[in-house]
Amino acid sequence: QVQLQESGPGLLRPSQTLSLTCTVSGASITSGGYYWTWIRQHSGKGLEWIGNTYYGGSSHYNPSLRGRVTISIDASKNQLSLTLSSVTAADTAVYYCGRVGIQFLDVWGQGTTVTVSS
Amino acid sequence: EIVLTQSPGTLSLSPGERATLSCRASQSVSSNFLAWYQQKPGQAPRLLIYDASNRASGIPDRFSGSGSGADFALTISRLEPVDFAVYFCQQYGTSPWTFGQGTKVEVK
Numbered sequence: 648q649v650q651l652q653e654s655g656p657g658l659l660r661p662s663q664t665l666s667l668t669c670t671v672s673g674a675s676i677t678s679g680g681y682y683w684t685w686i687r688q689h690s691g692k693g694l695e696w697i698g699n700t701y702y703g704g705s706s707h708y709n710p711s712l713r714g715r716v717t718i719s720i721d722a723s724k725n726q727l728s729l730t731l732s733s734v735t736a737a738d739t740a741v742y743y744c745g746r747v748g749i750q751f752l753d754v755w756g757q758g759t760t761v762t763v764s765s
Numbered sequence: 766e767i768v769l770t771q772s773p774g775t776l777s778l779s780p781g782e783r784a785t786l787s788c789r790a791s792q793s794v795s796s797n798f799l800a801w802y803q804q805k806p807g808q809a810p811r812l813l814i815y816d817a818s819n820r821a822s823g824i825p826d827r828f829s830g831s832g833s834g835a836d837f838a839l840t841i842s843r844l845e846p847v848d849f850a851v852y853f854c855q856q857y858g859t860s861p862w863t864f865g866q867g868t869k870v871e872v873k
Contacts, residue, residue: 694810694853696862709861743809750822751800751815751857758809 649673651744651756659763665734669727669744669756676725677702682747683727685718687740688758695740697729699747734763767791767856771865777873784841786868788854793834795858801830801839802853804867810853814839844870 655667669683676683685697698708700718708716717730727744739762746754768791778784788799797817802810812821814830817837827842841848849872854865 693866694855694864696855696864707860711861750819751798751812752855753812753815753821755809755811 649746649754651746651754653742653744653756653759655742655759655761657760657762659734659738659761661735661763661765662733663763665729665731665738665761665763667729667742667744667759667761669729671725671727671746676720676727677722680748683718683720684745684747684752685727685729686743686745688743689740697731697742700727736763739763766861767794767859767863769854769856769863769865771852771854771868773868774866775869775871777871778844779873780844780846782844784839784844784848784870786839786852786870788832788837788839788865790835790837790856794837794856797833797837798856798858799830799832799837800855800857801828802855803848803850804853805850813852841870 650672652670682699682701684699688694696709698718700706702720706718715732719728741758741760743758744756745752770789772787799817801814803813804810813824813828818830829840831838849870851867851869853867
């Protein structure tokens with residue numbers, strides 16, 4: 648059974664860079680046919696798609712993040728990563744990683760809370 | 766971007782009743798690439814339906830999705846106690862992928 652686990656700093660100061668990791672277990676992140684994605688949720692309400700990537704391919708991002716975001720894969724560690732620069736309080740959210748396959752977004756991590764505050 | 770509007774915001778029903786949730790898109794959803802999720806407090810969303818009407822693995826058949834174009838619905842035929850939660854729709858036919866604001870199904 649595929650499982651995803653997000654990790655990273657829970658608290659950041661404004662203007663810092665957020666770096667999150669999603670560790671994949673039970674499957675190889677290099678397996679063909681899957682996209683890997685990041686999604687965030689503000690205050691337990693609205694969900695926002697951040698972007699996608701797949702092994703050996705390009706990444707696609709939400710234009711709303713204005714070039715601040717990078718999603719990449721570290722195959723040697725079987726991990727997905729998210730980097731978001733110049734964070735503000737508006738980036739405070741629960742961040743989820745997910746797997747997109749034939750049944751679309753069928754596997755989610757449990758989420759990690761990120762707070763941006765001075 | 767495609768805006769998804771879910772209605773109603775809150776649905777108050779009793780166990781055993783039928784629930785019908787609506788998701789309306791600001792423009793047609795390409796290839797009916799629409800998904801429904803269930804979310805309970807403190808948990809990640811759980812995929813129920815993909816491609817508008819296909820149940821995800823392990824999802825009970827009391828959940829069904831319907832619709833096409835810009836109008837979609839999720840129906841729960843007979844509510845069980847575990848079904849009281851928040852439900853989101855998501856379109857993935859056009860980038861950026863977008864979500865509805867959610868419908869809360871609560872116990873009446």
